[in-house]
Amino acid sequence: MKLLHFDNRFVTTLPGDPLEDLRPRQVLGACWSPVRPTPVAAPRLLAYAPEVAALLGWDADDVAAPEFTQVFAGNALLPGMQPYAACYGGHQFGQWAGQLGDGRAIALGEVLAADGRRWELQLKGAGPTPYARNADGRAVLRSSLREFVCSEAMHHLGVPTTRALSLVATGEAVVRDMFYDGNARPEPGAVVCRVAPSFIRFGNFEIFAARRDLENLTKLVDFTIARDFPELEGEPDVRRAAWFTTVCERTALMVAHWMRVGFVHGVMNSDNMSILGLTIDYGPYGWLEPVDFSWTPNTTDAQGRRYCFGNQPQIAQWNLACLAHALLPLFSDSAPLEQGLEAYATSYNEANRQMTGAKLGLGRLADADLPMVQELFTLMQQTELDMTIWFRALADLDLAAPSLDPMAAAFYNAEARVAHGPALEAWLQGYAARLRASDVSPEQRHTLMLQTNPRFVPRNYLCQLAIDQAEQGDLRPLQRLMEVLRQPYTEQPEHADLAAPRPAWARERAGCAMLSCSS
Ligand code: AMP
Ligand code: MG
Numbered sequence: 001m002k003l004l005h006f007d008n009r010f011v012t013t014l015p016g017d018p019l020e021d022l023r024p025r026q027v028l029g030a031c032w033s034p035v036r037p038t039p040v041a042a043p044r045l046l047a048y049a050p051e052v053a054a055l056l057g058w059d060a061d062d063v064a065a066p067e068f069t070q071v072f073a074g075n076a077l078l079p080g081m082q083p084y085a086a087c088y089g090g091h092q093f094g095q096w097a098g099q100l101g102d103g104r105a106i107a108l109g110e111v112l113a114a115d116g117r118r119w120e121l122q123l124k125g126a127g128p129t130p131y132a133r134n135a136d137g138r139a140v141l142r143s144s145l146r147e148f149v150c151s152e153a154m155h156h157l158g159v160p161t162t163r164a165l166s167l168v169a170t171g172e173a174v175v176r177d178m179f180y181d182g183n184a185r186p187e188p189g190a191v192v193c194r195v196a197p198s199f200i201r202f203g204n205f206e207i208f209a210a211r212r213d214l215e216n217l218t219k220l221v222d223f224t225i226a227r228d229f230p231e232l233e234g235e236p237d238v239r240r241a242a243w244f245t246t247v248c249e250r251t252a253l254m255v256a257h258w259m260r261v262g263f264v265h266g267v268m269n270s271d272n273m274s275i276l277g278l279t280i281d282y283g284p285y286g287w288l289e290p291v292d293f294s295w296t297p298n299t300t301d302a303q304g305r306r307y308c309f310g311n312q313p314q315i316a317q318w319n320l321a322c323l324a325h326a327l328l329p330l331f332s333d334s335a336p337l338e339q340g341l342e343a344y345a346t347s348y349n350e351a352n353r354q355m356t357g358a359k360l361g362l363g364r365l366a367d368a369d370l371p372m373v374q375e376l377f378t379l380m381q382q383t384e385l386d387m388t389i390w391f392r393a394l395a396d397l398d399l400a401a402p403s404l405d406p407m408a409a410a411f412y413n414a415e416a417r418v419a420h421g422p423a424l425e426a427w428l429q430g431y432a433a434r435l436r437a438s439d440v441s442p443e444q445r446h447t448l449m450l451q452t453n454p455r456f457v458p459r460n461y462l463c464q465l466a467i468d469q470a471e472q473g474d475l476r477p478l479q480r481l482m483e484v485l486r487q488p489y490t491e492q493p494e495h496a497d498l499a500a501p502r503p504a505w506a507r508e509r510a511g512c513a514m515l516s517c518s519s
Contacts, residue, residue, distance in 0.1 A: 001065040002057060006080030007112040010120075013223055015216060016084070017130070024133050026099055029213065031204070031220060032084040037074025037106050038127025038137070040189070042171025045069045046145075046470065047478055049152050052165045052195050055119060056111050063166075072166040072193045074106070074126035081109040081121075085129035086199065089207035090271025091322050093306055099207060100271050101131025104139060107199060118197050118227075121165070125191040138174045142467045142511065143519030144190035145478065147282040149466070151194065153458045153485040154279055159257040160250070161279040162196040176518050178510065179299060188471060196278055198228045202323040203271035209326035218330060224275060241336035244327060248320055248344035250277025255316045256351035260359065261454060262288035262387040264309045266298040267517060270319045284515035287457050289502045290384035290412050291377065297460065300517045313352075317344050358452040359391050360431070361445035362438060372430060379427060383420040386410040386501050388457050395449035399442070402432040409501055454488040455499050460513070461506035462498060 010032065017033035027033055048063050062068060070076040077083065085102035092100075106129060108121040124147065125139030144167055154161040173186035200220075208217035225232055225243050232242045254277045258265065265272070266284040274280040286297025293310030301307050307315060324337040331337060356373055357365040365373065380390060390410040397406060404424060411417045435445065458481065466478040484495045506512035 001062045001067050001078075004056060004078060004080065005112045006078075006082075006109040007118070008080075008082045008109045009223075009227055010086075010107070010110065011082050011084050013227075014219060017087075019130075022128055022130060022132075025130050027087045027101070027130055028211065029216060030087060031216065032086050032107075033101075033130050034083070035085045035106055035129045036077075036083050037123055039075040040073050040170035040172050040191070043069050043073030043075060043191075044169045044171065045072070046167045046169050046190070046475055047148065047482065048166040049148075049164055049482075051155075052152075052163045055113060055117070055163070055195070056165075057114055068166075069168060071108075072123065073168045073170060073191055074123055077108070083108050085131055086204060087131065087207060088201055088203035088271055089210055090201070090203035090269050091206070091319070092269040092271070093301070093304070096206075096210065097269075097271075098210070099131070100133075100203060102129055103132040103135055104129070104137040105194075105199070108193075119195050120197065120199055122194045122196075122199055123191050124194060125170075125189065136174065138170075138172075138189050139191070139519055140174050140176055141169060141188040141190040141471060142464075143283065144192045145467050145470060146285075146463050147194075148192050149458050149463055149478070149481060149485070150282045150285060151279075152482065153488065154263070156486055157257075157261055157454055157457070157488050159261060159263070159279060160254045160277055162194050162199070162274070165193040165195050167192055178518050179514075179516050180518060196274070196276070196280070198224070198274075198276055199280070200224055200228070200275045201271050201280070202273040202275065202319055202326075203269075204275070205323060206270060206326040209329065214329055217326070221327065221330060228276060237332070237336075240327070240330060241340070244324065244337055244340040245343045247275060247277065247323070248340040249347045251316050251320060252344050252347035253277060253351050254279060255313050256348055256355055258312055259309075259352060260355040260452065261457060262291075262309070263457075264288065264295065264297055264307070265312065266296060266301070266307055266515065268307045268312065268315045268319065270322045273316070273319045273323075283517055283519055286460050286513075286515065288387040289459065291380040291387050291390075292384075293377075293381060297513070297515050298517070299514050313348055317341060317348075320344055355452065358448050361395065361435065361440065361449040363440055363448070369434070372427075372434065376427060376431075379420055379424055383411065383416045383424060384413040386412065388454060389499070389501060391449070391453035392455050392499075395446050395453065397428065397432065399432045399436055402428040404428065412501065451489055455491060456484050456488045456495070458485060459502060460511065460515070461502055461509070464506070464509070464511040467511065 014031040017030040087101045111119045128137035148164045148167040151164040170189040172189045174189040177184040272281040284298035296308040393407040469477045
């Protein structure tokens with residue numbers, strides 16, 4: 001295995017916890033605690049992402065070395081690794097939850113790649129840390145596989161995200177109560193290695209603000225800017241203001257992409273918000289199948305639906321407001337923070353407008369187009385149209401004779417089709433007329449739409465089928481899914497079944513329509 005060059009700035013620059021005590025406890029005055037992964041009985045590499053290995057400088061031979069599986073199961077460390085768990089807090093479902101921290105995530109170190117890029121490696125499910133709050137620090141195969149698949153799928157979809165290097169089965173059972181309803185059972189355990197330039201979350205800052213620990217809050221802010229935002233310059237005040245605005249803008253872009261591809265994160269707590277504007281912590285996430293702005297895959301959130309599809313843009317801003325509140329003591333005046341929050345709204349609206357225009361093949365939307373767009377989404381929701389299939393097929397609309405035929409597979413509900421078909425056809429007429437009048441050529445429109453509207457997304461039921469098979473020892477469905485999701489905008493006719501609408505059986509099945517935070 002080729003050696004990696006580690007430059008562990010987080011642990012070498014920021015204050016750490018002097019104790020090496022794994023018992024659950026409050027960790028004060030420190031950004032991290034030293035923790036070693038807990039070894040597992042019988043690790044087996046189930047899958048890896050060659051693109052992520054390549055970012056680190058590794059090829060198939062490096063991955064094939066037995067040491068690779070040992071390291072990414074948590075049984076061994078590579079020279080230069082300095083494992084730790086980070087201390088953070090967060091607002092969960094709208095309430096301040098106090099200290100949370102990496103309860104089952106253990107960072108291994110920061111790789112400095114040959115091209116100068118920095119990649120932090122982090123195991124998820126590698127055993128307890130002082131932040132495990134009496135839980136086991138482990139993760140089950142089903143949720144690890146979902147995180148592994150979706151991280152890479154999101155990357156290939158063009159959505160900012162943390163990456164995933166490997167999925168390793170531990171050979172040990174983990175006991176979980178999937179729906180918190182008294183039906184705990186042993187499930188196979190697994191460890192994912194996540195990869196990102198930084199895993200710092202809004203909650204890393206919030207915890208110091210909540211504890212009135214200005215010294216460490218300042219250190220962490222200045223560290224983050226210096227390491228992760230080196231392009232920002234100027235006096236500290238100016239730089240911090242520019243930084244907050246940048247975080248707001250990046251978050252806006254991330255959420256606009258979620259809305260473009262129909263992704264619902266499911267648990268947008270402020271501890272699950274990356275300071276880099278990356279999608280992070282794939283838990284009970286889901287993909288819109290029938291368009292429904294009030295839909296959430298997370299049964300833990302079924303009552304309030306705080307994190308439903310349509311709320312995501314607002315919730316991201318709410319989380320940014322929590323971050324702003326935490327940063328306030330570092331600013332002599334709140335105006336720059338307020339400006340950042342306004343920049344969020346402006347950036348989100350601009351990105352959403354541009355992406356929606358591209359989805360429709362119109363380029364940037366004019367004000368006059370907005371009612372037409374609004375009407376489309378209303379009709380899609382009323383008719384229960386499949387988000388992915390509808391937009392992809394819309395590229396094939398015959399502008400001279402528009403009809404619903406190319407989009408036939410998008411309908412889930414025959415009655416709704418009868419009820420709303422005429423309104424949809426009328427909408428198509430108006431849309432086709434708008435396109436005929438536009439200066440975008442038919443070829444340009446087609447290309448733009450196919451680049452913006454994916455043919456393949458990791459629908460929950462597809463992941464669930466891959467999980468069912470992987471639990472039985474058959475990794476082929478997982479490998480095929482990974483392969484197809486590498487090119488989500490390419491037609492790949494031989495894989496048409498993976499672009500099909502959700503089958504009826506998946507509508508209510510656990511893991512397909514319903515997930516929980518239990519993972
Ligand atoms: P999440 O809902 O996954 O974002 O997790 C919220 C908090 O609970 C974080 O501090 C996690 O590290 C912690 N946590 C979740 N599951 C476990 C587990 N199985 N063991 C230890 N900590 C956990
Ligand atoms: Mg989390």
